[in-house]
Amino acid sequence: NRSKRFYSSKFPSEIELDGQTFKTDEWTNVPPYILELTKRQLHQDVNHPIGILKELVETTFKDMGYTYYNDFKPLVTPFQNFDVLGFPQDHPGRSKSDTYYLNKDYLLRTHTSAHEHECFQECKTPGYFITADVYRRDEVDRTHYPAFHQLEGARLWSQEDEDWELQMLKDIAAIPQTDIIVEDPFRENKTFNSENPKQDYMTDRQCELASLHLKKTIEYLVNQVFENARISAKLAGSTEEYLNEPLKVRWVEAYFPWTSPSWEIEVWWKGEWLECCGCGVVQNQVLRNSNLGEHKFGWAFGIGLDRIAMLLFGIPDIRLFWSLDERFKNQFVQGRISTFAPYSKYPGIKRDVSFWLPPDSQLHVNDVMEIIRSKGGDLIENVTLIDEFLHPKTKKTSQCYRINYQSMDRNLTREEINKIQEGVEQELIENFNVKIR
Ligand code: FA5
Numbered sequence: 001n002r003s004k005r006f007y008s009s010k011f012p013s014e015i016e017l018d019g020q021t022f023k024t025d026e027w028t029n030v031p032p033y034i035l036e037l038t039k040r041q042l043h044q045d046v047n048h049p050i051g052i053l054k055e056l057v058e059t060t061f062k063d064m065g066y067t068y069y070n071d072f073k074p075l076v077t078p079f080q081n082f083d084v085l086g087f088p089q090d091h092p093g094r095s096k097s098d099t100y101y102l103n104k105d106y107l108l109r110t111h112t113s114a115h116e117h118e119c120f121q122e123c124k125t126p127g128y129f130i131t132a133d134v135y136r137r138d139e140v141d142r143t144h145y146p147a148f149h150q151l152e153g154a155r156l157w158s159q160e161d162e163d164w165e166l167q168m169l170k171d172i173a174a175i176p177q178t179d180i181i182v183e184d185p186f187r188e189n190k191t192f193n194s195e196n197p198k199q200d201y202m203t204d205r206q207c208e209l210a211s212l213h214l215k216k217t218i219e220y221l222v223n224q225v226f227e228n229a230r231i232s233a234k235l236a237g238s239t240e241e242y243l244n245e246p247l248k249v250r251w252v253e254a255y256f257p258w259t260s261p262s263w264e265i266e267v268w269w270k271g272e273w274l275e276c277c278g279c280g281v282v283q284n285q286v287l288r289n290s291n292l293g294e295h296k297f298g299w300a301f302g303i304g305l306d307r308i309a310m311l312l313f314g315i316p317d318i319r320l321f322w323s324l325d326e327r328f329k330n331q332f333v334q335g336r337i338s339t340f341a342p343y344s345k346y347p348g349i350k351r352d353v354s355f356w357l358p359p360d361s362q363l364h365v366n367d368v369m370e371i372i373r374s375k376g377g378d379l380i381e382n383v384t385l386i387d388e389f390l391h392p393k394t395k396k397t398s399q400c401y402r403i404n405y406q407s408m409d410r411n412l413t414r415e416e417i418n419k420i421q422e423g424v425e426q427e428l429i430e431n432f433n434v435k436i437r
């Protein structure tokens with residue numbers, strides 16, 4: 001298995017994170033530049049777009065019964081990230097091509113849901129919010145980065161409370177009304193169906209009210225965030241049409257192993273539906289694993305912060321969030337959604353790398369992405385697999401990747417790009433036995 005050889009051959013026998021030492025093994029695949037990113041904690045910086053957005057959400061739900069958790073470390077176990085949530089053993093999310101492992105026992109969380117287990121056990125208020133950095137091996141482009149941020153919310157009610165229905169109705173009424181236009185074919189008596197079922201341990205009414213509270217909460221959150229975006233765009237002098245139209249959202253059915261029923265909300269923004277947030281009614285197994293037994297029921301959601309922050313602050317490329325350039329950082333202040341003023345537009349350089357794969361190659365597209373990112377760092381604007389074909393006679397596969405190089409703050413030289421290209425090719429040859437074309 002070449003894929004295995006690749007990972008084990010590249011790593012020292014031990015790696016360090018947060019003062020802890022981990023013995024590497026055949027699961028190890030987290031490169032040093034990703035470990036460095038775990039130190040940044042952008043969501044804790046009140047003058048950074050991610051931190052400003054997080055604060056806006058926390059302010060919105062102040063005094064509504066939520067505890068805020070902001071300092072969970074990204075190191076978790078497969079139990080926390082997958083098992084406790086009911087991910088099947090063969091779920092692709094568990095694989096080394098999608099997730100960063102320190103070794104077989106530890107990984108970098110791929111979502112904030114990894115902390116549901118501990119928060120359900122620990123939280124003393126009816127609900128909680130968690131904000132944290134999360135990590136995924138992923139494609140490389142303007143809206144994807146291997147590190148991003150999520151904000152998780154959850155809320156529970158007690159089956160043993162005789163007045164649960166009254167309490168839920170009160171909680172629903174306490175969520176401020178919005179002018180949002182909501183498209184939701186599941187809202188009325190169709191909250192659940194056989195494809196997206198209610199769980200047996202809840203009554204129809206409990207499922208219906210939990211779903212309603214969940215959806216109203218997310219609609220209110222989205223409304224507050226996008227209202228602020230409109231106000232700031234108008235203040236900045238924009239007269240675009242969409243700023244005066246009411247905000248439109250729609251609910252679509254979704255699937256997550258630990259919620260049922262489940263949905264995603266999409267927001268209509270500048271002519272397209274934008275996927276913002278997954279959510280659902282928490283499955284009983286998660287609560288039982290958290291020692292809450294059959295007694296509690298409620299909802300959870302997980303919202304991606306980076307793409308929303310890109311819209312709010314007019315940030316054209318997700319890499320900019322990680323910039324250490326003062327010209328980026330100095331533009332943002334606590335409590336204000338301001339529009340980013342680009343400070344440069346440096347020309348990019350395009351290069352291709354094409355090669356033949358050996359027969360039975362284990363090379364995954366994400367391996368190529370990772371090699372390119374390890375060699376080129378933040379100079380990589382995006383990478384696309386532009387061509388792939390199987391030679392009818394030799395049965396060999398050929399792939400061609402196009403790499404766009406671009407720096408946020410300077411001109412690139414041919415020499416430095418040549419060096420990166422050579423490094424990428426060398427790495428592909430050594431670890432995957434490819435033949436460069
Ligand atoms: C999840 O991560 C679930 N944990 C959400 C959830 C929580 C469901 C609780 C139910 C209950 P998903 O993989 O779809 O779901 O990611 C959630 C959001 O993260 C997406 O809607 C998107 O906004 C954002 N996101 C996902 N991948 C990336 C990426 N590579 N870069 C930036 N944002 C991303």
Ligand code: MG
Pocket residue numbers: 278
């Ligand atoms: Mg999704």
